[in-house]
Amino acid sequence: MNYPNNIIKKKYQQVAHGNRGMTLEKAINNSNQYYIDNNRALIYKKPTPIGIVDVTYTTKHKIIDKAYFKCPSTLDYNGLYQGKYLEFEAKETKSKSAFPLSNIHPHQINHIRRVIEHQGYAFLIIKINLEHYLLWGPDFINYLEAHDRKSLPYQFIKEQGHIIKEKYQPALDYLTVIDEIIKKGE
Amino acid sequence: MNYPNNIIKKKYQQVAHGNRGMTLEKAINNSNQYYIDNNRALIYKKPTPIGIVDVTYTTKHKIIDKAYFKCPSTLDYNGLYQGKYLEFEAKETKSKSAFPLSNIHPHQINHIRRVIEHQGYAFLIIKINLEHYLLWGPDFINYLEAHDRKSLPYQFIKEQGHIIKEKYQPALDYLTVIDEIIKKGE
Numbered sequence: 001m002n003y004p005n006n007i008i009k010k011k012y013q014q015v016a017h018g019n020r021g022m023t024l025e026k027a028i029n030n031s032n033q034y035y036i037d038n039n040r041a042l043i044y045k046k047p048t049p050i051g052i053v054d055v056t057y058t059t060k061h062k063i064i065d066k067a068y069f070k071c072p073s074t075l076d077y078n079g080l081y082q083g084k085y086l087e088f089e090a091k092e093t094k095s096k097s098a099f100p101l102s103n104i105h106p107h108q109i110n111h112i113r114r115v116i117e118h119q120g121y122a123f124l125i126i127k128i129n130l131e132h133y134l135l136w137g138p139d140f141i142n143y144l145e146a147h148d149r150k151s152l153p154y155q156f157i158k159e160q161g162h163i164i165k166e167k168y169q170p171a172l173d174y175l176t177v178i179d180e181i182i183k184k185g186e
Numbered sequence: 187m188n189y190p191n192n193i194i195k196k197k198y199q200q201v202a203h204g205n206r207g208m209t210l211e212k213a214i215n216n217s218n219q220y221y222i223d224n225n226r227a228l229i230y231k232k233p234t235p236i237g238i239v240d241v242t243y244t245t246k247h248k249i250i251d252k253a254y255f256k257c258p259s260t261l262d263y264n265g266l267y268q269g270k271y272l273e274f275e276a277k278e279t280k281s282k283s284a285f286p287l288s289n290i291h292p293h294q295i296n297h298i299r300r301v302i303e304h305q306g307y308a309f310l311i312i313k314i315n316l317e318h319y320l321l322w323g324p325d326f327i328n329y330l331e332a333h334d335r336k337s338l339p340y341q342f343i344k345e346q347g348h349i350i351k352e353k354y355q356p357a358l359d360y361l362t363v364i365d366e367i368i369k370k371g372e
Contacts, residue, residue, distance in 0.1 A: 036300075039300075039303075041304065042297075042300055042301060042304055042306075044260060046232055046233060047232060047233040047234065047235040047236065048233065048236075049233040050233065050234075050236060050250065050253075061254065061255075062254075062255055063252070063253075063254055064236065064250065064252065064253040064254065064255070065251070065252065066249065066250065066251065067236075067249075067250040067253060068247065068248075068249055068250065069247075069248055069250070074230060078264065079271070080271040080273075080301060080304045080305075080306040081304070082304065082305060083270060083271065083304065083305030083306065084269060084270070084271065085265070085266040085269065085270065085271040087266075111228075114222075114225075114228055115228060115266060117225075118227065118228055118266045118267070118268065118269065119266075119268060119269030120228075120266040120269065
């Protein structure tokens with residue numbers, strides 16, 4: 001089919017605009033699915049860890065009747081990119097001036113240290129002031145060790161973080177940011 | 187404290203014997219915890235994926251009132267070893283002659299192919315005839331492609347799999363098997 005250019009453009013913009021209404025989790029799941037479909041990486045959201053209290057067995061199924069959410073000690077997403085292990089957490093804040101560290105559990109911070117130590121890629125994706133930043137694990141840990149703070153100032157995120165471009169697909173192209181970080185580090 | 191040698195030996199044997207009664211899942215969780223504690227690798231069991239139907243919000247907690255188990259499309263365990271991504275499934279069979287492939291979902295077999303393609307380490311740990319074998323992903327896939335079968339014969343597992351030694355700790359030292367496989371492949 002042939003559409004006049006302005007119609008294609010309009011459609012594209014509608015969809016592209018649509019991304020802005022996506023929750024951060026949806027935008028990342030969309031991107032991960034895009035990466036899987038295009039054979040670029042295998043990255044998944046881990047299921048939420050739960051503690052099961054009661055289960056009913058029917059002839060065909062096992063149904064959970066009572067359960068509770070457990071506190072996570074690792075990060076939300078992990079996967080495989082070009083043979084390397086990566087793991088990250090994605091969080092957004094409504095604050096315009098800083099990202100509160102209460103968003104990341106102390107166990108998770110410790111886990112980030114260990115992933116780095118074992119030569120994996122650990123990082124955060126932070127949505128603040130409607131922008132998305134990838135904060136590289138070592139930069140995050142170095143900041144924590146140098147400053148005794150309960151939040152990351154927006155200025156720090158802006159300077160040390162890497163802005164993630166919003167696209168039609170993938171909604172958040174964070175792997176391209178990682179490519180650039182690795183290229184610089186070589 | 188000083189204990190006579192025979193008492194220490196007796197204690198050790200009791201615990202070592204204890205491993206035999208462990209379920210496969212416990213033996214692997216024990217090994218993964220040992221690897222984490224000894225800073226050798228970061229490997230975790232993924233939480234079981236569930237679909238949540240009903241949730242109650244109390245002032246302090248969020249309690250799941252109804253949920254069901256989802257069919258997994260990836261493998262049970264994944265993690266980081268020396269910068270590399272690894273993922274595996276652990277299953278046991280009571281059959282003495284073969285490992286039924288109904289233990290592994292078609293989605294999971296496809297996932298194993300993709301992990302290999304993206305340069306990760308994918309494998310199975312199979313308990314059969316009270317022995318534990320590590321079956322390397324490419325060997326498993328090659329077998330599937332060459333044979334139209336619904337099970338893996340014990341003879342094949344014995345010949346192509348790598349026996350995992352049972353120890354006091356880690357209960358199943360599968361990383362040592364991986365070291366050997368990688369060394370041979372170099």
